[in-house]
Amino acid sequence: MKKSILTYGLITGAVIIGSMLLGILNVSGFSQWLGYLIIVVAMTMIFIGVKRYRDQERGGVISFG
Template sequence: MIRSIVGYGIAAGLVVGSILFGTTVIFQHDVPSPAIGMLIGYAGMLLAFSLIFAGVKRHRDTTLGGVIGFWPALALGLGITLVATVFYVLAWEAALAVTAMDFGAEYAGQMVAEAERSGATGTALARARAEAAQFASNYARPAWRMAVTATEILPVGVLVSLIAAAVLRSRLHKR
């Protein structure tokens, strides 16, 4: 199972990491709207995590003789997810280093602009500015930034792992 986790995890990580790194470098000066960025990002995650289905099915069919339970299939999917997550986080860190992008400050600016667009004034606007400043400060810390980055991809991998385990599990029938 470890071999499948590592192999398919690396493949999924290379797919999602390449998409993240490539789009970040390409769009560093001409950033698309947040909605377009999220669409590209989550589509890349789903593409990469399609390898969970391939990994579970192959492991079931070649190693386990066509039989796998829900929990072992889920464990395999989650293992692939964790390996791919490491690649995703490293790709984001590499993209930030290569582009010298200050994502924390840019996002904080978007937070304040959104508050202003929604009509916040006085105390509400001051609160939005304080929250944005806190976000930028936290995002400057690598451990916090990496944890936040991991939370982008992990839920998608968990969901795909649950679906793959449910779809690909096999039940032994007594005859």
């Protein structure tokens, strides 16, 4: 579990930090579209991380109890 958390957490963190740096440098004039793209990429990485954890470490099931 820790490996999945670190892997996908670091990737998501790198995406967010990279987007903040692009925003500070104001690289593109499409800041609103860039913001939405960053949100979609970050949420996708979280989804992929949870799915991978479910499939590989929990046998395809995540329960709440």
